[in-house]
Amino acid sequence: MKYSAREEEWAAWMRAAVAGDAQAYHRFLSTVTPHLRAMARRRCDQFGAAASEAEDVVQDVLLAIHLKRGTWDASRPIGPWISTIVRNKMIDSLRRRGRHVSVPIDDVIDILEAEAQTDSLDRLDVDRMLAQLRDPQRTIVRSISVEGTSVRETADRLRMTEGAVRVALHRALKALAALYRSDSSENR
Numbered sequence: 223m224k225y226s227a228r229e230e231e232w233a234a235w236m237r238a239a240v241a242g243d244a245q246a247y248h249r250f251l252s253t254v255t256p257h258l259r260a261m262a263r264r265r266c267d268q269f270g271a272a273a274s275e276a277e278d279v280v281q282d283v284l285l286a287i288h289l290k291r292g293t294w295d296a297s298r299p300i301g302p303w304i305s306t307i308v309r310n311k312m313i314d315s316l317r318r319r320g321r322h323v324s325v326p327i328d329d330v331i332d333i334l335e336a337e338a339q340t341d342s343l344d345r346l347d348v349d350r351m352l353a354q355l356r357d358p359q360r361t362i363v364r365s366i367s368v369e370g371t372s373v374r375e376t377a378d379r380l381r382m383t384e385g386a387v388r389v390a391l392h393r394a395l396k397a398l399a400a401l402y403r404s405d406s407s408e409n410r
Contacts, residue, residue, distance in 0.1 A: 237296050240292065
């Protein structure tokens with residue numbers, strides 16, 4: 223399907239959705255979501271944002287489309303309208319992120335294996351750093367990184383999805399990296 227034909231189909235579904243057709247709205251959202259993911263991933267790559275932020279942007283875009291669908295001018299192409307929403311939500315995400323450091327989970331996965339703590343000073347350092355995290359991040363890092371529990375077991379225990387546990391772990395590791403850097407610079 224050519225780009226313009228795809229857009230015409232999306233526009234027809236959106237027109238029907240605005241008129242109250244729930245099935246057309248479902249088809250529109252189901253069909254446009256993979257396109258939104260691809261756009262968000264490209265924009266994340268382009269602006270140096272973590273790939274994990276793409277899904278957050280997609281969710282923000284879907285919510286914005288839902289809330290603003292009445293503002294779309296049905297006589298105009300829908301593609302530029304969607305692209306503008308993606309761009310704006312990406313900018314919002316970058317602003318929220320600011321100058322935060324992104325640490326890909328793959329870069330630290332080997333470090334996450336639990337090791338026996340023989341030195342009590344090391345244990346105190348770990349406890350001190352983890353105390354600076356909020357729950358459930360603190361619990362997730364302690365469970366996976368310190369105790370060696372799997373993501374699945376941690377998710378089951380905390381009644382969370384595995385994806386949510388991975389996201390929380392990734393964000394906690396970013397926060398710990400920032401805390402460690404600020405601690406190191408203060409001790410110089």
